Amino acid sequence: MSLTAKPNDYTAYPDSAGRFGEFGGRYVAETLMPLVLELDRAYAQAKTDPAFQAELKGYLTHYVGRPSPLYFAERLTKHFGGAKIYFKREELNHTGAHKINNCMGQILLARRMGKTRIIAETGAGQHGVASATVCARFDLPCVVYMGATDVARQKPNVFRMNLLGAEVRPVTSGAATLKDAMNEAMRDWVTNVADTYYLIGTAAGPHPYPAMVRDFQAVIGAETREQILEMEGRLPDAVVACVGGGSNAIGMFHPFLNDEGVRIYGVEASGHGLETDKHAASLTGGRPGVLHGNRTYLLQDGDGQIIDAHSISAGLDYPGIGPEHSWLHDVGRAHYLTCTDKEALEAFQLCAELEGIIPALESAHALAKLGEVARDVGKDGVIALCLSGRGDKDIFTVADALGRQI
Template identity: 85%
Template structure:
């Protein structure tokens, strides 16, 4: 298949049917279809309403703590010995990751729509914690679906969600991980159509979620633009971000899509290696298909059944990816690299020691590929990497992997 040609106007996507090229769309049961269409109308109206945007910006500033810094990672730059590396410090947000940018936008929208109950899915628990946080802040009941396996391996986050007043429902169907949690959240939604708002945590799902979550996360890229111009007087040569569902990445990339001089790199998790069946690299190791409301690249077997993903990082442990990434991959606007568990672990400890920042294991995947990107942009180049979350949640996993006990 020939790659489709690049569009002249990147901001024109998705189209009215929620399509990014061949990807995206609205593949949901008829029961949900009217709700998805209602959400689309409500979001379009909110987007165009200065009062909504003003309210959101106020909460992002005073509650989330935005803008967060763009930080010159001087010692890591020296260590790698190439391009200048900046970190966009999403891990400094309230709750410790980029997830809250999206949750804040969606909860304001849910309330505007008159919804009185919030449901969410979570893998590592970061989106669950962010959802529980905004629900506590605005006094709405919150049910978080989480795979039973993830509940076991992310106990501190389960406790945090409970502290914040959310009910965590362990999901035992399937493999008991993120995709099963998402199935169960959709089952809840289809059962409680009147009062319930489904707060999806990544830039995937039926339209308008991929576009809406991207828009709420684009605050990352918009701030980078302004901050790098202040710091360097020019745009960066490359952007780097880790990709599971891909919300921090699309939020970083989207405001730069039209800037041809800015190279874009996403980093997928290749787990134990692409040659094994234990990875989460949907673009590099998957095929286009339909799951969870959208058409996108998916890990699947030779009969169209969805495979379980694997990554040491629970936040990247998903067999799909947001549809806009599938499209950017096909048209060649973004390049997607892969990073193994072992490479991510090494980057995790390196970043802690050189910069005094313990990154999330998800973000460590992006850090691990900085030498490769630095080589590509050359010594005078500037790279901005989104440090999507902090790694406190991962210290147990990392200790286990390194054979240490806490």
């Protein structure tokens, strides 16, 4: 069987070795292998334990604020010429993004495993804030690794994390962004093996993280499915989400993977343009390789050295992507488009002006491709877009890009 053969059941992956086709796996230092295997066992038990699922559901309902609404974006629908556009309002969650869905799941798992110290990496700071939030709620010490470049461009989130009691450690190695923060978190984990839980923020890393983070985020797509059936009486023709590491996207996509009539669109950040060396489009502009514990598409040079990504959105500024996206890309189940910094900025403003919603710059990448997706599905089509986060954190970046003073 070819590695890229179409499966009968897209939801049957990964296999027991954590593989989505040729992607995924567990490429970590031997010191971490026993920990990764322990996590795999603990998550497998929790996943099928009704008590764990009930506890998680309780917190998602009363603390996170789920279910998030599915909102008919009427003015954008008109603007793009007909296909009905719905937003899955993940930006209305507690802490303002989808990240908390995963953090809530993992913190309950960490408690169940008896871990007493939490570490996390963050790019834009949304996952850092969500991690700091659940650590405050459950009284666990939290260290967040954040690239020094991101610390400088996401100051409000750094302050939020501090208010929540987390220690933010700026990382100065490499380009001082998300990839370097992840390296440093791995170094912390390998040094503090007895008590520390590594709360990875995206659907990447060694198995079981890509599958586990996806499962915790799949609440997005599962609710969307239920809500659209209620509102439209049918499934959408397309679902759309931005992709950095890809956790909001895989959460939105996964419950629709076996619905062949639903087209799936991920949007990668192409920064200054794919033709430049300043972008973050791992699938469109990268090649398969191994980084941060998994085999996946990576931005790399001719010698296998990882290239620094670029995006105006700190949350998409990562040279890799979750392994399930690499697989969905190769088997052709999902289509991955790209969006430049400039297009994202325009969509950011358009959404604010037409819908009264200031989206995260990450989500603006998905918004920017609505015109293209609307054309694909036609006038009678229905589109569900994951509005993964709110844009309050980005107003300084946007003002700067637009040459305005705040």
